[in-house]
Amino acid sequence: MDSSIDEAAAQPGGAVQTPPATPPRTPDPAMPAATEPAGEAAPRTAPAAGGTGEERSAAAPTSLSPSRASDFMQCPLLYRFRVIDRLPEKPSEAATRGTLVHAVLERLFDAPAGERTAPRAKALVPGQWDRLRESRPEVTELFADDPEGQRLAGWLAEAERLVERWFTLEDPTRLEPAERELFVEAELESGLRLRGIIDRVDVAPTGEVRIVDYKTGKAPRPEYAEGALFQMKFYALVVWRLKRVVPRRLQLVYLGSGDVLTYDPVLADLERVERKLHALWEAIRQATETGNWRPRPTKLCGWCDHQAHCPEFGGTPPPYPLPVTAPGPRTV
Numbered sequence: 001m002d003s004s005i006d007e008a009a010a011q012p013g014g015a016v017q018t019p020p021a022t023p024p025r026t027p028d029p030a031m032p033a034a035t036e037p038a039g040e041a042a043p044r045t046a047p048a049a050g051g052t053g054e055e056r057s058a059a060a061p062t063s064l065s066p067s068r069a070s071d072f073m074q075c076p077l078l079y080r081f082r083v084i085d086r087l088p089e090k091p092s093e094a095a096t097r098g099t100l101v102h103a104v105l106e107r108l109f110d111a112p113a114g115e116r117t118a119p120r121a122k123a124l125v126p127g128q129w130d131r132l133r134e135s136r137p138e139v140t141e142l143f144a145d146d147p148e149g150q151r152l153a154g155w156l157a158e159a160e161r162l163v164e165r166w167f168t169l170e171d172p173t174r175l176e177p178a179e180r181e182l183f184v185e186a187e188l189e190s191g192l193r194l195r196g197i198i199d200r201v202d203v204a205p206t207g208e209v210r211i212v213d214y215k216t217g218k219a220p221r222p223e224y225a226e227g228a229l230f231q232m233k234f235y236a237l238v239v240w241r242l243k244r245v246v247p248r249r250l251q252l253v254y255l256g257s258g259d260v261l262t263y264d265p266v267l268a269d270l271e272r273v274e275r276k277l278h279a280l281w282e283a284i285r286q287a288t289e290t291g292n293w294r295p296r297p298t299k300l301c302g303w304c305d306h307q308a309h310c311p312e313f314g315g316t317p318p319p320y321p322l323p324v325t326a327p328g329p330r331t332v
């Protein structure tokens with residue numbers, strides 16, 4: 001199966017949609033967010049110099065992505081800050097590097113198969129960094145205190161190392177992706193809309209589908225693999241709902257540690273994920289109506305941009321911006 005997919009000819013997907021724009025991505029080092037569908041209420045990055053940082057708009061959630069589902073499971077209050085309050089977040093070096101590496105891996109497939117070499121991929125890094133700075137000027141703030149450019153040079157070199165490591169894990173000269181950075185959206189029978197962006201879809205001549213996601217962090221320990229696979233099963237569910245095809249393989253490529261994690265789902269896996277997402281959405285709906293968004297402190301709080309607003313850290317959340325339409329305890 002693997003070789004048949006590796007040698008697959010391009011077969012554009014049918015019921016999938018092209019993303020309206022290359023979206024910002026938040027990669028794995030901070031763990032909570034993986035992909036950010038354009039158009040979904042997602043964490044905003046802090047404005048570039050000159051912005052006020054005060055403007056924000058609140059809205060009730062209307063759809064679910066893997067990243068936001070993970071946010072809610074990690075900490076309901078974090079979900080509220082990101083999706084409802086839409087509080088700005090500072091760009092991080094790790095997250096921005098992840099965005100850059102993803103862009104390079106996507107663009108490399110523009111070249112003919114035989115020219116998809118590591119030197120060519122590394123040569124794409126500076127240009128993609130320029131494009132990223134143009135589309136998201138706030139990322140330049142990351143290196144505002146680096147006038148000599150030394151830290152930036154090290155950061156770009158690490159991006160090149162991650163790109164180079166990919167060639168030890170996959171061979172792009174033998175791949176012809178059916179889709180790259182594919183925006184997908186499906187509505188379940190309940191009305192719940194699921195959406196996300198899949199890094200790469202390979203389709204074998206036999207029709208078998210492989211969903212691939214790149215991670216610039218390290219592979220999780222085995223006991224945490226299930227959490228890592230949640231995002232992939234989410235995508236598999238969306239593909240199944242759209243095309244009535246259960247993806248043959250889910251593949252996570254960890255560039256940080258040089259590992260590949262695979263899982264071959266069956267329909268029962270996807271049905272289980274669907275039930276889980278319905279339960280999650282019901283919990284989100286109740287929290288939205290009652291305004292009861294509880295903080296759930298964990299060691300991941302160290303990555304959270306919102307400690308100043310979090311009661312667990314002595315902070316106060318902003319006034320709840322939505323009408324409370326159902327009785328319930330207001331804890332924040």
Ligand code: SF4
Nearest residue numbers: 075295296301304310
């Ligand atoms: S600091 Fe921790 S508990 Fe507070 S909102 Fe962030 S993730 Fe949740």
